[in-house]
Amino acid sequence: xxxxxxxxxxxxxxxxxxxxxxxxxxxxxxxxxxxxxxxxxxxxxxxxxxxxxxxxxxxxxxxxxxxxxxxxxxxxxxxxxxxxxxxxxxxxxxxxxxxxxxxxxxxxxxxxxxxxxxxxxxxxxxxxxxxxxxxxxxxxxxxxxxxxxxxxxxxxxxxxxxxxxxxxxxxxxxxxxxxxxxxxxxxxxxxxxxxxxxxxxxxxxxxxxxxxxxxxxxxxxxxxxxxxxxxxxxxxxxxxxxxxxxxxxxxxxxxxxxxxxxxxxxxxxxxxxxxxxxxxxxxxxxxxxxxxxxxxxxxxxxxxxxxxxxxxxxxxxxxxxxxxxxxxxxxxxxxxxxxxxxxx
Amino acid sequence: xxxxxxxxxxxxxxxxxxxxxxxxxxxxxxxxxxxxxxxxxxxxxxxxxxxxxxxxxxxxxxxxxxxxxxxxxxxxxxxxxxxxxxxxxxxxxxxxxxxxxxxxxxxxxxxxxxxxxxxxxxxxxxxxxxxxxxxxxxxxxxxxxxxxxxxxxxxxxxxxxxxxxxxxxxxxxxxxxxxxxxxxxxxxxxxxxxxxxxxxxxxxxxxxxxxxxxxxxxxxxxxxxxxxxxxxxxxxxxxxxxxxxxxxxxxxxxxxxxxxxxxxxxxxxxxxxxxxxxxxxxxxxxxxxxxxxxxxxxxxxxxxxxxxxxxxxxxxxxxxxxxxxxxxxxxxxxxxxxxxxxxx
Numbered sequence: 001x002x003x004x005x006x007x008x009x010x011x012x013x014x015x016x017x018x019x020x021x022x023x024x025x026x027x028x029x030x031x032x033x034x035x036x037x038x039x040x041x042x043x044x045x046x047x048x049x050x051x052x053x054x055x056x057x058x059x060x061x062x063x064x065x066x067x068x069x070x071x072x073x074x075x076x077x078x079x080x081x082x083x084x085x086x087x088x089x090x091x092x093x094x095x096x097x098x099x100x101x102x103x104x105x106x107x108x109x110x111x112x113x114x115x116x117x118x119x120x121x122x123x124x125x126x127x128x129x130x131x132x133x134x135x136x137x138x139x140x141x142x143x144x145x146x147x148x149x150x151x152x153x154x155x156x157x158x159x160x161x162x163x164x165x166x167x168x169x170x171x172x173x174x175x176x177x178x179x180x181x182x183x184x185x186x187x188x189x190x191x192x193x194x195x196x197x198x199x200x201x202x203x204x205x206x207x208x209x210x211x212x213x214x215x216x217x218x219x220x221x222x223x224x225x226x227x228x229x230x231x232x233x234x235x236x237x238x239x240x241x242x243x244x245x246x247x248x249x250x251x252x253x254x255x256x257x258x259x260x261x262x263x264x265x266x267x268x269x270x271x272x273x274x275x276x277x278x279x280x281x282x283x284x285x286x287x288x289x290x291x292x293x294x295x296x297x298x299x300x301x302x303x304x305x306x307x308x309x310x311x312x313x314x315x316x317x318x319x320x321x322x323x324x325x326x327x328x329x330x331x332x333x334x335x336x337x338x339x340x341x342x343x344x
Numbered sequence: 345x346x347x348x349x350x351x352x353x354x355x356x357x358x359x360x361x362x363x364x365x366x367x368x369x370x371x372x373x374x375x376x377x378x379x380x381x382x383x384x385x386x387x388x389x390x391x392x393x394x395x396x397x398x399x400x401x402x403x404x405x406x407x408x409x410x411x412x413x414x415x416x417x418x419x420x421x422x423x424x425x426x427x428x429x430x431x432x433x434x435x436x437x438x439x440x441x442x443x444x445x446x447x448x449x450x451x452x453x454x455x456x457x458x459x460x461x462x463x464x465x466x467x468x469x470x471x472x473x474x475x476x477x478x479x480x481x482x483x484x485x486x487x488x489x490x491x492x493x494x495x496x497x498x499x500x501x502x503x504x505x506x507x508x509x510x511x512x513x514x515x516x517x518x519x520x521x522x523x524x525x526x527x528x529x530x531x532x533x534x535x536x537x538x539x540x541x542x543x544x545x546x547x548x549x550x551x552x553x554x555x556x557x558x559x560x561x562x563x564x565x566x567x568x569x570x571x572x573x574x575x576x577x578x579x580x581x582x583x584x585x586x587x588x589x590x591x592x593x594x595x596x597x598x599x600x601x602x603x604x605x606x607x608x609x610x611x612x613x614x615x616x617x618x619x620x621x622x623x624x625x626x627x628x629x630x631x632x633x634x635x636x637x638x639x640x641x642x643x644x645x646x647x648x649x650x651x652x653x654x655x656x657x658x659x660x661x662x663x664x665x666x667x668x669x670x671x672x673x674x675x676x677x678x679x680x681x682x683x684x685x686x687x688x
Contacts, residue, residue: 021656028515158657160512166688167511168496168504170681171372172674295642295663307663312365312674313502314665319639319651321659330516330656337514343687344510 001034004340005053007041007090007121009083009112010098011065014126014153015042017329018096019058025333033341041090042071043083045099050074051090083108087115094339096332097125103217103226103242106133117141117149122339126153126328131230132242148339153331155181155227156304157323160331163338164318165235172310174235176275179306180299181227183323184211184218185250185270187301192258193267198251210302220249221270221285228272228283231306236274238281248286261289269296272306295319345378348684349397351385351434351465353427353456354442355409358470358497359386361673362440363402369677377685385434386415387427389443394418395434427452431459438683440676441469447561447570447586450477461485461493466683470497470672475574476586492683497675499525499571500648501667507682508662509579516654518579520619523650524643525571527667528555528562529594529614531645536602537611542595554646564593565614565629572616572627575650580618582625592630605633613640616650639663 006022008015022039029035038055048070050056056074064071072079080086087095095116097109106129113123113130117138125131130138131151142149155161165172180186184205191201202219205211217223225245232240250270261268266289274283290296295317299305307317320327350366352359366383373379382399392414394400400418408415416423424430431439439460441453450473457467457474461482469475474482475495486493499505509516524530528549535545546563549555561567569589576584594614605612610633618627634640639661643649651661664671 025515032515159660160508163512164504164508167682168507168678170678170685171369171376172678292636293642293644295639297642298637298639300637312677313671314667315663316503316665317661317663319659319661319663320657321661323658327657333656334512334514334516338511338687341514341687343682343685344514 001340004035004037004094005040005090005092006037006094006096007043007087007092008039008096008098009043009086010100011042011044011047011061012098013325014328014332015096015098016062016065017325018098018332019062021326021329021333023058029337033337035337035340040092041086043080043086044071048072049080049086051080051086052076053091083112084115087112087119092121094122094124094336096336097123097127097130098332099127101127101129103129103222106130110134113138113149114141117145117147120145120147122148122150122336124332124335124339125151126332127151128154128226128230132226132233135233136239148335150335150339152335153328155230156306156318156320158327158329158331158334159318159320159323160334161231161306161318162234163334167338169310169313172312174276175309175311176273177231177306177308178271178273178296180269180296180304181272181306182218182221182224182270183302183304184215185221185224186299186303188219189250189253189258189268189270190301192253192255193262197255198253219251221247224270224272224285228274228285232274232281232283236276236281238276238279240281240283245283245285247284250287253287266291267297269299271296345684348379348381348438349384349434349436350381350438350440351387351431351436352383352440352442353387353430354444355386355388355391355405356442357669358672358676359440359442360406360409361669362442362676363406365670365673365677367402373681377681379681379684384436385430387424387430388415392416393424393430395424395430396420397435427456428459431456431463436465438466438468438680440680441467441471441474442676443471445471445473447473447566450474454478457482457493458485461489461491464489464491466492466494466680468676468679468683469495470676471495472498472570472574476570476577479577480583492679494679494683496679497672499574500650500662500664502671502673502675502678503662503664503667504678505575505650505662506578507678511682513654513657516656518620519653519655520617521575521650521652522615522617522640524613524640524648525616525650526562526565526568526614527646527648528559529568530643530647532563533594533597533602533612533614534645536597536599537606541599542597563595565591568614568616568629572618572629576618576625576627580620580625582620582623584625584627588627590626590628590630594631597631610635611641613643615640
């Protein structure tokens with residue numbers, strides 16, 4: 001296989017975890033898949049950018065970010081002024097797009113991925129925005145250029161969800177799904193079962209870096225809704241925007257509700273669901289009490305689960321325990337390997 | 345894609361369910377994958393065999409088996425005398441091998457699959473025997489002939505397990521797994537929780553066709569052990585025979601044990617597990633009490649589960665609810681589609 005040049009746009013927790021995983025797995029990639037690679041471009045939000053056709057030292061780049069230095073110093077060509085100019089000048093074969101999500105427009109990720117595909121690169125992202133706002137366009141573009149648009153890490157981190165259907169469930173029709181897809185709210189509900197009130201649980205989730213300073217995107221169900229929309233768009237072939245999801249967050253769940261559920265052997269969960277009826281789909285994010293005969297019951301803390309109903313397998317569930325940036329990074333790596341290798 | 349000829353050896357519940365699924369999905373296969381096919385040979389254990397290069401009417405074949413007629417009448421060439429002669433004379437492109445399992449030798453499935461691969465066919469089976477007794481040999485042979493040896497339906501019916509690792513978890517190293525892989529014993533333990541004693545639960549499992557007349561292969565853990573061996577051989581790359589699995593069945597679990605576990609919020613399960621230590625593996629089948637924080641806890645009746653620990657994703661679990669011959673048939677269909685199509 002020809003040597004492969006990689007460009008990384010977005011070099012926060014996930015981008016850096018990807019760089020570390022690429023270092024750790026480079027011998028396995030060569031030995032098992034005959035893949036050799038060089039990272040020739042890195043673009044960051046606030047720490048500059050670098051293009052070096054001879055290859056950027058990933059350990060050095062991570063270390064520079066750690067000491068808040070600009071990556072501009074690593075560039076051997078004029079430093080690109082923004083993401084698009086980096087993509088246009090990096091001559092990479094694969095773009096990893098990991099800029100922050102914009103729920104409303106999917107930008108700038110959408111433009112980054114489109115430009116990469118137009119230039120003949122494989123386009124891989126952990127960003128939900130362009131999946132919800134550009135799945136059809138980017139998939140069609142990728143196919144027309146003989147390249148791949150993959151995004152495994154956008155739902156349930158690196159757990160195989162999109163590749164599960166794409167690669168292992170051919171000719172299966174997805175009828176519906178139910179799951180727990182937002183880590184922050186599940187952690188908050190789990191903490192409340194141990195006696196914390198809502199605000200204490202939110203503060204705890206913020207203290208360990210799971211919840212953001214403004215946690216409303218999670219608590220009001222927006223993150224869950226965009227994941228539901230991504231699953232419906234890709235796996236059910238039905239165009240659905242996050243705003244079309246019947247959405248209710250967890251603000252109304254009181255400590256008393258939690259304790260009452262516990263007394264009857266149940267647990268409150270923020271349940272994501274969708275169900276096809278003809279050409280339409282009903283999609284919801286809402287708190288529900290689940291009992292111990294459901295695979296959702298044992299899902300604690302930041303763990304996530306999805307239960308798929310298909311026309312060929314009945315119910316099939318996938319659970320991913322305690323994800324983190326390194327599991328998201330693995331989804332990106334898996335997409336990369338699958339994009340450039342034939343079926344094993 | 346060129347037209348594909350299929351041969352089916354073994355035409356019991358699974359073989360007939362496959363035939364029905366092939367009929368049901370023929371338009372999807374053509375529309376989504378450009379696959380057109382004809383079944384040109386069917387071999388049965390006790391109802392004869394048929395080769396017809398122009399195609400065998402699957403509905404007619406199923407109907408004849410239902411009325412205990414011999415398929416010999418459908419053959420347009422001299423009726424093959426056994427499985428090997430059917431394979432040698434059928435000129436198929438894909439062999440589906442669904443004869444009954446032989447735990448000790450893997451025969452005659454092993455010979456059937458080897459012969460098919462040598463003749464340039466893809467070889468697909470739901471039979472665990474040849475996986476445990478011939479995985480390396482058959483995989484190597486398949487690779488050397490540019491064909492596939494696939495066997496998704498041998499563990500957890502049609503749920504993606506082998507294809508999960510092969511297609512969606514590239515470069516992942518499997519460290520160990522825990523699961524419930526035998527439906528009969530899980531159904532028996534579930535029934536005992538409702539108050540039945542062991543013998544009553546066994547009788548019930550036999551009455552609905554889940555347990556065999558001699559249920560010892562399930563109850564003593566042999567079926568579970570061969571599935572553990574299949575997973576270890578294929579996914580961990582370590583040669584392991586079913587007899588090497590530290591095996592204990594469920595005969596010693598009393599109604600009282602079940603009730604005591606229930607009182608402490610736990611459930612008895614026949615747990616399959618394996619764990620790698622260097623180049624070696626420790627593999628077990630034994631009854632264990634599991635608590636509600638485990639995904640094994642909610643697994644009731646004939647449902648099965650496996651929880652994988654890898655170096656890249658932490659814990660990843662797959663649950664398949666209430667499998668049957670039609671889900672096993674789907675695993676065979678998925679193998680067929682994956683064998684003949686490039687990555688999507």
